[in-house]
Amino acid sequence: MFKKVLIAEDHESVSISVQKTLSELDIVHDNSNYVYYCDDALNRIKKALREGEPYELLITDLSFDEDMPQQISGGVELIKAVKEIQPSLKILVFSIENRATIARSLVKDLGVDAYVPKARHDAKDLKRAIETIIKNNKYISPNLKQASKEENEFQFKDFDKTIVSLLANGMPQKDIPFYLEKNNIKPSGLSSIEKRLNTIKTVLNISNNEQLIAHCKDNQII
Amino acid sequence: MFKKVLIAEDHESVSISVQKTLSELDIVHDNSNYVYYCDDALNRIKKALREGEPYELLITDLSFDEDMPQQISGGVELIKAVKEIQPSLKILVFSIENRATIARSLVKDLGVDAYVPKARHDAKDLKRAIETIIKNNKYISPNLKQASKEENEFQFKDFDKTIVSLLANGMPQKDIPFYLEKNNIKPSGLSSIEKRLNTIKTVLNISNNEQLIAHCKDNQII
DNA sequence: TGAGCCTTTACGGTTTCCCGTAAGGGAAAA
DNA sequence: TTTTCCCTTACGGGAAACCGTAAAGGCTCA
Structure with missing residues (x-):
């Protein structure tokens, strides 16, 4: 079971839901482990690593609205940066992107552990994904749009x-x-x-x- | 204060957040007044009207994923249909669309009461919007992208x-x-x-x- | 080194697009 | 009805795109 989870998500409403899902899974979440910017996410992960209390799971969006200049502009770059400093960190991508080819390439090429698209019943999907990751398995949502x-x-x-x-x-x-x-x-x-x-x-x-x-x-x- | 609110939103995670926001505003929400499809939304509103317990507020998204054939395909059509059968129903649009021109035209041309874009701090934005509507005022979020x-x-x-x-x-x-x-x-x-x-x-x-x-x-x- | 194969480039004819000018047509006012 | 004005259409020359063919270049393998 995870104890330390970071949420990188620019939509507050979505972030709140993810937090709620985590708490329903009895993952202790102190309501401060969420960020709205990729740069903040990387800094948190770096700091936690430095202090000897590294995160165990990162739940991240792919696209972030750029209302402030940032070093890291999106989820993909964030994942790459994170993998360099803490390869063991499990990563769950939670994004509006629903093409199966994209999800597969993230898992295959970037070492992402789970992919869940924002869609109908995505909260339940998210739960299943987290439960699967806990067991050290990969999870790719069945609710993805197969390439035509x-x-x-x-x-x-x-x-x-x-x-x-x-x-x-x-x-x-x-x-x-x-x-x-x-x-x-x-x-x-x-x-x-x-x-x-x-x-x-x-x-x-x-x-x-x-x-x-x-x-x-x-x-x-x- | 609203007692009966309907949420039309295809993303479960967002719907959950909106429900949470409503409950924080002490608006009684029995956890069943949310739907994932526009058609369901209209049917609920019709039924409530028929039974003499009409809704007071509709919170709706604009774009809905079309994974099932529907009569009403999107938020705009839903709003038009709703205005025909219950013009008094207050409407709050909560969408990813963040162009001010679109929001203004919805308020001006379709009689929408509030527009909130999904963005950073959208939950707080949503609260402010609902509090404004309660006072019978219109609300257009300040977090919109002005036309370049x-x-x-x-x-x-x-x-x-x-x-x-x-x-x-x-x-x-x-x-x-x-x-x-x-x-x-x-x-x-x-x-x-x-x-x-x-x-x-x-x-x-x-x-x-x-x-x-x-x-x-x-x-x-x- | 040279034959064979594939990719890249050059060339020319045809079609489509671009753009300026002038002619046509309709509505309103004289 | 005629005049004027504006919008629409027709026309023609030049530029760009399209398309087939052939020549040139590069690579492998004998």
Whole structure:
């Protein structure tokens, strides 16, 4: 059973609920182990480690509203930073993000122990997740949205994202080669860009650049 | 003081917090006056009205995850439906949406009594809102994001949104006139479309269609 | 070293888009 | 009815994007 848990969550209303869930699980929570900013989270963890009373579990959101300048801007960066100073700390991610691929990659690549999306019945989901972590098992919520056919038909590479981002930032297609060359990105030929865009559009059954941008924005690819 | 309050909120964790806030305000809440779906909300309100014990306050979210087919898909529709059957019911909107323009239009056009965005310290914000409504005053949270210069530089008309949406759906610019004509939207000439797009891009300092789509998606114009 | 294969680039023709100008059309006032 | 004004549409030249083909470059393996 956990004794020391830290909650990193920018929405007070959600934070309150998580605290309530913890207390219902008889995890002693002194009502001060929650923070609204990632920087505060990391500092708390550092301090606890220094004082020989390290945290055992971190429950964190992924996206934080940036109403103040911060060193650490989001949950992913926080997790990476935490893993460096205290790899043993168990991490539960509690976020609005509900794509299974994202959750899986967090568990697989960043060593996250549990993923729970904010959704209907997320409080019960959260309880189950904590109970599972206690037993040293991983937990990925069953309430995640599986990738649709269209989504896993095509995986955007960094190169693709670069091109699409440049277009979305207003750069005309014909100017992209100069940018790529300047930044040592290969290939940089205009033909390569055209061919790549054509491939993407064909695979995704998209007919023009406008629709491509819309698709990327909708699926948070850029 | 309110005695009968209904919470329409699809996130259990948030719903729990709102309930806790209500109980802290000594508003009797029997733990059953919350629903996860808009349809359920309307049915509850109808039933209470029929039985002569109408609700006094509705606290509702704006966006609901659609994991089941529903008659009413979101908070705005719910509010409109509720206002038709019980105009006296006070309404507090509690949503992630934090644009002041949206909040103002809800209060002004739909007769909403209070708007609170989900954010840091939203629980305290919520309390203040409820206390204000009790005194028969309107409440718009101070924690809203004011529209930036770019945003109020240009107001998208329905016509503009139509064109941009068609582009984002993959329709080539040259085909748009046929669509507009078929749907009796005027003007429908290609030149008018070109001129309109040019105006938008000039005002917003946008250089191509791709960037325009990105802008519209980012600002939830389409 | 050279053959084979794949990726990248160059080129040219066609389509679409962009943009300025001028013509057309409807409403209101003279 | 005519004039004026404004909005809409048509047209045409130039730029950009699209698309197929072929040449050039790079890598592996014999």
